[in-house]
Amino acid sequence: MTVDIAQSKARGIASIYNSAVAAWAIAALWEIGALDELHRNRTLDAADFARRGGLDVQSTTGLFRALSAVGLVLRQDTVVTPLDGFDEMYRDKSFFHWLGRGSAELFQQIPAVLRTENRTGDHYRRDPAAIAYACREIDQVTYAPTFRAALDRVDFPFTRVADLGCGSGARLMQILDRYPGTTGIGVDIARPSIDVAVKEAAEAGFAERAEFLQGDVLRLERRPEYDDVELLTCFMMGHDFWPRENCVATLRRLREVFPAARRLLIGDATRTSLPDTELPVFTLGFELGHDLMGTFLPTIEDWQSVFEEGGWELVRTNRIEMTVGEVIFELA
Numbered sequence: 019m020t021v022d023i024a025q026s027k028a029r030g031i032a033s034i035y036n037s038a039v040a041a042w043a044i045a046a047l048w049e050i051g052a053l054d055e056l057h058r059n060r061t062l063d064a065a066d067f068a069r070r071g072g073l074d075v076q077s078t079t080g081l082f083r084a085l086s087a088v089g090l091v092l093r094q095d096t097v098v099t100p101l102d103g104f105d106e107m108y109r110d111k112s113f114f115h116w117l118g119r120g121s122a123e124l125f126q127q128i129p130a131v132l133r134t135e136n137r138t139g140d141h142y143r144r145d146p147a148a149i150a151y152a153c154r155e156i157d158q159v160t161y162a163p164t165f166r167a168a169l170d171r172v173d174f175p176f177t178r179v180a181d182l183g184c185g186s187g188a189r190l191m192q193i194l195d196r197y198p199g200t201t202g203i204g205v206d207i208a209r210p211s212i213d214v215a216v217k218e219a220a221e222a223g224f225a226e227r228a229e230f231l232q233g234d235v236l237r238l239e240r241r242p243e244y245d246d247v248e249l250l251t252c253f254m255m256g257h258d259f260w261p262r263e264n265c266v267a268t269l270r271r272l273r274e275v276f277p278a279a280r281r282l283l284i285g286d287a288t289r290t291s292l293p294d295t296e297l298p299v300f301t302l303g304f305e306l307g308h309d310l311m312g313t314f315l316p317t318i319e320d321w322q323s324v325f326e327e328g329g330w331e332l333v334r335t336n337r338i339e340m341t342v343g344e345v346i347f348e349l350a
């Protein structure tokens with residue numbers, strides 16, 4: 019009996035370890051296109067995939083071995099087929115990428131990041147281009163349908179839009195695509211994200227209608243390009259407005275910098291209060307990651323308490339609350 023308990027504990031610990039390796043594998047297999055191919059064809063030969071892509075056969079097979087170890091695929095030598103749970107993991111793959119590619123350096127450096135003497139200025143590093151890559155799909159999984167409904171509720175014609183913290187520019191391009199005759203500006207603090215956005219806007223045929231500027235949304239100055247923006251959107255960076263006094267000041271500043279703005283849509287994650295043993299995918303990594311970065315995560319109630327003071331009227335709160343307390347506020 020004792021032996022059985024000891025063995026099952028050992029299996030439990032092995033499964034925690036193997037899950038950690040599998041999380042890295044999911045992020046990588048998505049980025050190299052292998053997850054998409056397996057999802058589409060329902061079978062994949064890792065060796066063949068590796069050779070076609072100029073990848074190391076042994077390591078590529080090893081990534082699928084990690085998926086097999088946690089029961090996501092059945093592996094027979096180099097050939098794999100999906101098992102129960104694969105499609106759910108496939109839907110959630112961007113959360114693994116956020117952790118294992120975009121935020122890897124932050125988690126790798128935890129002992130240094132924890133030290134209070136180090137927690138000033140840029141005390142951590144993440145990969146902005148990888149974060150933008152994951153966020154594009156996180157958006158589709160979480161915010162996209164509610165965002166489209168919020169756009170449909172904008173009750174005035176608009177021709178100019180600005181997206182704050184635009185990342186790879188996907189949201190701005192979605193809006194331009196949906197509303198012909200509009201033009202837009204994306205603002206982001208990270209040069210790599212701006213470079214990706216400029217390139218992808220050109221490829222998608224939006225070069226004439228979209229421009230991207232590097233800038234800090236928390237310290238924007240008026241510029242002619244902002245004067246006639248009527249619709250403002252800000253997704254997955256609103257928590258950077260906080261703490262409270264800064265958030266109120268930023269909301270007020272947006273009114274001055276964008277004098278023609280009539281609607282502001284803020285979509286973001288909020289702090290959850292679920293029991294430790296009931297946390298869904300993403301919540302734990304997202305909240306610990308933001309604690310490590312020293313970023314305050316407001317609750318929905320925190321947000322609702324600042325709008326009036328910030329000069330905006332809350333028209334509607336859309337609670338999505340899929341993994342990390344996602345919400346979209348419609349402000350006028």
Ligand SMILES: C[S@@+](CC[C@H](N)C(=O)[O-])C[C@H]1O[C@@H](n2cnc3c(N)ncnc32)[C@H](O)[C@@H]1O
Nearest residue numbers: 153183184185206207208234235236253254255
């Ligand atoms: C999580 S990503 C979200 C990207 C995009 N808004 C989306 O919905 O997919 C957050 C983005 O906000 C940008 N960001 C963070 N702080 C910023 C600031 N103070 N000013 C401008 N951009 C900022 C980051 O560089 C990153 O591209």
